[in-house]
Amino acid sequence: MSTDAAARTAAGQNPTPPDTRTDNSNPPDLGKRLIKLGICAAITLLLILIPAPAGLTPVAWRLFALYIGVLAALMMRPFPEPVIFFFAIGTTGVLLSGNEDVSVKDLLGGYADPTAWLVFSAFFIGTAFAITGLGKRIAYLLIRAVGSTPLRLGFVACLTDLILAPATPSNAARTGGITYPIMRNVASALDSEPGPKGRRIGRYLTMTTYYASFATSTLFLTAIAFLPLTVKVIQEGLGLEPVTWMQYTTYALVPGLVMLFIVPVAVKIMDPPELEKVDNKAIGQKGLDDLGPMSRREKWLLGLFIAAILTWAIGSFIGINANAVAIMFVGMLLITGVMSWQDMVNDKPAWTTFMWYGGIIGLIGTLSNVGFFAWLGDLIARYINLSGWPWVLVMIVLVVVVIASRYFFASGVVYAGSVLPILVAIAAAAGVPAWPALMLLAMVSIYGGQVTHYSGTLSPVLFGTGYVSQQRWWAMSLAMALIWAVISFVVGIPWWAALGLL
Known part of the structure; x- marks a missing residue:
């Protein structure tokens, strides 16, 4: 698949003409x-x-x-x-x-869960950035303003992804569909195609954009689809109240931003590009000229986006529900004409995610209702006695286990539903403070997934461009994950202590 086709696929668009067959009753691989x-x-x-x-x-x-x-x-x-x-x-x-402990209503309860609707709504907001061109405009403005060196272009990739992350719960759509195609075009403009010329700047921009996507995904509940599920599993296992959008972002802010802004520097050290200067003014202006003047839809989207971010930020203080804000945002996109109902109907990733998301939340919630996770926690506490260990040492072991286990999972959802409940139970049995345990496990669940080229939808899209060999991809990605693990402890724990979580 070509780069453009891969990016369109990541953004939820079909790179090939639709299948016009009407008889799909017996697909050839059904057996x-x-x-x-x-x-x-x-x-x-x-x-x-x-x-x-x-x-x-x-x-x-x-x-x-x-x-x-x-x-x-x-x-x-x-x-x-x-x-x-x-x-x-x-x-x-x-x-x-006929069993009193389990009902179909319980199993379907995930579709009424507020976090499922938060993710569902945020998908449409991310789609609006793509179809209006506002995401591209932001990136080209940043390139024109500050992208005069490879390092600065790396920071442009980070900032673009950071701006889009709160409203794009698919890092494949955000990075694979908006941020990376722009960086890929910049590399082509600078004569840096996959192969021998990849080292000029293309390889650097590919890896920087890749890691930036995972760093921004740790910062907001709405930045990657399986993070709310991950937080929900941890929160229920530790007996915490539901985590709000603003709570999570506040606790993740400092370690997450340090992770993000170390990315361009770390990649430059591990794999320095050959180019030293970039004609960013010409590249940025050409991109803006191709987009044309800012449209009415872009202006509406920008205004609504700023309003939503502000409301999410202060909502917990003035009593406005973040999930309701996200749903209202989508309603305003429809009323103002930024998106049409047909645009929403055609957004297959949003509907697909909602269907599996509600399903797994319903199953996990029902398991919790019948006492399974309480039993699991008691079982682990009985046979794994870590009560004498310092809680920081327990968490170091668990973070390393998460990173190692992600080599065996191509899906963050499967990992969150299988391995994570066990690790949460171990943390609870060892007496780890609840909030640091939640944040450390939630953040490593995201950045631990960057270690392979098959760990999610985004990874094969960027790896498939051919800029980076598998050996280099794995080595650099493991190094970055370990660097971020150190940051999560060295920066995160003092930050959470300052917020009164310890």
Whole structure:
């Protein structure tokens, strides 16, 4: 797939003409898909046949078995995520019908969860930045103003992603669809194509933009789709109240910004570009000329975006719900004509994410209701005794475990639903202070996912350009993850102490 096609795919656009076939009743790979689904069902059945462990009710054990089958399906991908959850919720509801502890209403409760609607709404806001061209305009203005050297262009990539991150819960759409295509065009303009000329500046801009995306994703609940789910799993495991948008951003602000602004410098040290000067004025002006004058839709979007950010920032102080603000923002986009209803209907990533997001929240919530996670925490506390360890040492071990385990997961959702609850239970059993545990685990869940070229939707898009070899990609990405781990402790803990969280 070409770079442009990959970027369009990441942004939720179809790089090829739509399939006009009307008979899709028997796709050619249906047999293979059903075999994979059968394997997942067999895993569930084997677990159901095992007696429930002591302290866990039979219905909780059966629900856990079904949940493991869902996680296996998410890893093996016999069908897209929404299909898996449609089938899983229906199957669970049928098999557990008549049980007082589990109802279909509980299983569907995730679709009424405020965080699902926050992510759903933010997807449309991110789409508005793409279709109006405002995201590109911001980037070219920054390039023209300050991008006179490779290092400064690296900071432009960071700042562009930072500005777009609060309203774009898909780093693939944000970085792969807006920020990186611009940086890729800059590299082409400077005669730095993949291959021997990649070292001129293209490789540097690729890796800087990649790491910038993960750094900005740690800063806002709405900056990457699975972060609200991750925070919810940790918050429930530690017995904390629901985390607000402003709470999370305040706690992540200082360590997250340090992570972000160290990116261009760290990449320059690890892989210095050959170019020293950039004709940023000409590149930036050409990009702005191609966009033309600022449109009415861009002006409306800019005004609404600023209003939303301000309301999110002060909402907790004046009693305005952040999720309601996001939904109202989308309503205003429709009323002002920034987007049409058809634009929303065509935004497949938003609808897809909402369907799997609500499904997994419903399943996890139901598991929590039947006491599974409380049982898991007690079990870990009984067999893993870390009570004598300093809590900082416990968290260092858990952060390293997260980074190491992400080599085995191509999905942050699967990781959040499988490994994370166990790590949360270990932190709780070891007596780690709740808020530092939440922030350290939430942030490493994001930046730990950058270590491979298959760790999410964005990674293969940028890796596929051919600027960076797999060996270099893995080595640099592991180094960056470890640098950020150090920052999260050295900068994060004093910041959280200053905020009274310790």
